[in-house]
Amino acid sequence: MAIRPLNPNTFANSPLDRAGHVRHDEAALAALRSNDNARVAVLRDGRPLVAPRAPTDAAQIAWLKAGQTEKLAHSVEIFLGLDGDVPLFAREATHLMDPREGGPLAGLGEFHELRSLLPFLPAGDAAILAQARALLDWHARHGFCAKCGNASVVSQAGYRRDCPACKAEHFPRTDPVVIMVGTCGDEALLGRGAQWPQHRFSALAGFLEPGETIEEAVARELEEEAGVRAVSVRYLFSQPWPFPSNLMIACLAEVADKTLKVDSDELAEARWFKKSELPQVLNGTHPDKFLGPPPFAVAHQLIKAWCET
């Protein structure tokens, strides 16, 4: 049954039951792993193995069977959850040959950058890969205990790392990011990043800091980057963003005074857009060539949702 309000964002709406109770039950986990239906998604430095890729652009996760993953026995393994009665896992394949050059994955698929695949993946596959990529990336960058410096080991089916030396337990991190469209009547504030092309604009955004509420972080970012003061903040929806592991928290923020004071370290430019012109910015038909964020970005859905209010 779908949760309302329906989430329009890429990476949302995972089809999986994460079945978290299995993570600390080694016997249940082993049974799922050796289940004939079990399948394994493989990622290499964050890039998923997908098939078929050529000659058509359509892509889907290349789910491997147990016999196809023997060379991965010592790589990090994540239990993703259950898709109906199909147990799904993910594995890191950094040490394997590129399948285009041979090796155990030859003929099974191709590794591609996840972002570039998004227009071609089923929604469910994108959500599953968000989970897999965020977790595998966390392991890749957290091989050592931050508390004592010793090497840590994977536990809990990939959802924890334990330090054998100081016994510290480390959990995957997810960094909350606030992303907001400032509004004033029928105008919306968008910014152009310091290194972006001349006509590209999007919502402002930044990491939430320790000790802040979501709304305080939104107000701070608007003030820091554009010099405007939020008088009300409204949460709209969220998006998992696995580059590497953010939670995008999308808000609308009403601003009382439109006067801008742009921080040139953060933004090349900030600008108020009329509600009536934003659909053209989003679909790339604006007469002044303004371009918005792509549909897989939460900023696109946030601007679109505001236009429809």
Place this chain on the structure above:
Amino acid sequence: MAIRPLNPNTFANSPLDRAGHVRHDEAALAALRSNDNARVAVLRDGRPLVAPRAPTDAAQIAWLKAGQTEKLAHSVEIFLGLDGDVPLFAREATHLMDPREGGPLAGLGEFHELRSLLPFLPAGDAAILAQARALLDWHARHGFCAKCGNASVVSQAGYRRDCPACKAEHFPRTDPVVIMVGTCGDEALLGRGAQWPQHRFSALAGFLEPGETIEEAVARELEEEAGVRAVSVRYLFSQPWPFPSNLMIACLAEVADKTLKVDSDELAEARWFKKSELPQVLNGTHPDKFLGPPPFAVAHQLIKAWCET
């Protein structure tokens, strides 16, 4: 100017301008540090120095002047921000004597557990201490680079740790937690934790996982802990929770079927409460002795807000 909707939660509504641009400007930071108005809050293993404590229960941060913090020169320092034109810092004082036993802090205040102080602190002090405690705790538990295992060093006025060996940059972590009241008509679902006293109930909660939206995490927790299925989720407000560094994301979740299937590993009990009886649960006057969460917990404010809808 206050942000609407007003946030009723302890630790929200910080009075400070974080002045983040100063963090990467060593000269500006040094000028603020040596400013006559500058003040320093001191924490020892997460417990803030407050004054006066006895004979009255009222407490406030014991703000130290530069001359009083000489013994802290080598401890971790956080730039908290500006309170008007007053630059505020926080320092870790683990290595100093307890002021009750003498030493450089004698007569300046007492260290107390932050949670126990909450009923007695001004709201602004609580918000400042949430920021200080979360950041100092992060440093205390992240002295080593998780990527290579070498010792890392404080940078960016306390908002980053850098690894001199592998050059990795590490940022403070804030863990998003979803906390929710399941509702069905005029009834609300609360749970009793496995180790809690017999009549104590509160909202269900859990960490958001990589690859989840806020709403998916809410639905998962309700299903895992109480066996109920959310059909709609509505975000209400958030709270910084510095034990050690969570972002509490409070939601209401409408449930279609009230039938409970409680996970006994997580909960001793779950129970539906009538909207009409919850005010008594919150203020401790319920005839069946049910007790709710304390006012400083976001769960209290969440239940209260639902009762007022």
